[in-house]
Structure formats: structure tokens, C-alpha cells
Amino acid sequence: MEKVRYMIGDAATAVNVEAHVLRYWEEELDLSVPRNEMGHRYYTKENIHEFMKIKELKEQGYQLRTIKKILHNEMENDEPSVSQPRLVHRRDVDMLSSEDKMQQFREVMNDIVGKAISLNNEELSIQIGTEVEERVLKEMNYLMREQENAQEERFKKLDAAIRGNIRKKNSIFFKREKQSAVATKPANA
Numbered sequence: 001m002e003k004v005r006y007m008i009g010d011a012a013t014a015v016n017v018e019a020h021v022l023r024y025w026e027e028e029l030d031l032s033v034p035r036n037e038m039g040h041r042y043y044t045k046e047n048i049h050e051f052m053k054i055k056e057l058k059e060q061g062y063q064l065r066t067i068k069k070i071l072h073n074e075m076e077n078d079e080p081s082v083s084q085p086r087l088v089h090r091r092d093v094d095m096l097s098s099e100d101k102m103q104q105f106r107e108v109m110n111d112i113v114g115k116a117i118s119l120n121n122e123e124l125s126i127q128i129g130t131e132v133e134e135r136v137l138k139e140m141n142y143l144m145r146e147q148e149n150a151q152e153e154r155f156k157k158l159d160a161a162i163r164g165n166i167r168k169k170n171s172i173f174f175k176r177e178k179q180s181a182v183a184t185k186p187a188n189a
Contacts, residue, residue: 003044005036011043015051025054029068066100 012019026033026041031050033041043051050071057067 005042005044006048008041008043011048011051014048015055017051017055022051025051025064028064029054029071031071062100063104066104069100 006014008019008022012022015022022043023041025031031047033043033047036042054067054071057070058064062070
């Protein structure tokens with residue numbers, strides 16, 4: 001007696017999901033779905049039963065990673081034959097669920113904490129950038145004022161030196177002029 005084979009559309013209808021969901025589950029859960037001579041998938045009643053169990057676990061809130069562990073643990077423990085469906089026992093689900101739920105909780109918390117840290121880092125970067133910018137501007141203003149003050153002092157000293165030289169030259173010039181005026185003046189006048 002030949003087994004009944006279902007095409008992917010019929011199997012999807014029986015499980016009440018879209019055909020692409022069956023392909024996705026096959027890929028993600030490493031399921032072995034038989035293929036015909038042309039390479040097309042065909043499903044048996046056992047495959048459909050297995051997909052219904054997967055759907056049931058998904059509806060209970062399990063992630064595919066957890067479902068994959070459940071399915072592969074059963075394969076290792078029971079070594080089901082191809083004709084025998086892989087049944088998910090409630091004790092296996094309970095045993096794995098607390099461990100897997102904790103792992104899922106950790107992943108969610110890591111994601112939340114990661115996002116919070118990322119947002120915090122962005123805010124800190126902006127705040128630090130602003131503070132550094134303000135400090136750099138203040139420091140540059142201070143250095144510019146110091147440089148201007150140093151130049152002002154240098155110009156004042158230069159101006160004083162120039163004025164001093166001019167005074168010396170003027171005083172020497174006036175002394176010589178007086179001397180030449182005295183020398184050119186007639187003695188009896």
C-alpha cells in the first residue's frame with residue numbers, strides 16, 4: 001500500500017499556514033522533507049502532523065530556536081523512524097521551556113540593555129562633544145588674548161624704544177644746533 005503524498009499547497013492548507021511558512025520551517029528547523037524524482041517537495045501525514053505540532057508550539061510562544069532543540073532532542077532520544085511522527089512530549093517542553101525561556105529573557109534583556117547603552121552613548125557623545133567644544137573655544141580665546149596681550153606689550157616696548165631713540169636724536173640735534181648757533185653768532189652782538 002502506497003503512502004499518501006501531499007503537495008506543498010495541500011500541506012499548507014492542512015496546517016493552516018502559508019506555503020512559504022512550511023519552507024521556512026523546513027530550512028530553520030533542519031527538517032528533512034522528502035522530495036520526488038523531480039526534486040519537488042511532498043509531504044506525508046507524519047510531516048503534516050509534525051508541522052501542526054510546530055505551529056502549536058509557536059502559538060504557545062516558543063521561538064523556532066527552542067522548537068528546533070525540542071525536535072532534535074526527541075530525534076536523539078527516541079530515534080523515530082521516517083514513518084513514525086516525531087511527537088513533542090509535554091515533559092520535554094516543560095523541561096526545556098524554563099531553560100529556553102530564561103535564555104530568551106536574557107536575549108531580550110541584552111537587547112534592551114544594548115539599546116539603552118547605545119542611546120546613552122549617543123547622548124553622552126553629544127554632551128561630551130559640546131563640553132569639549134566649549135572648553136576648546138574657551139582655551140583658544142584665552143590663548144588668543146594672551147597672544148594679543150604679549151603683542152601689545154611688545155608694541156608698547158617697541159614704541160617706547162622708538163620714542164626714546166627719537167628723543168635722543170632730537171636732543172643731540174638740538175645740542176648741535178645750539179652749538180652751531182652759538183658758534184655762528186658774532187661775539188659782540
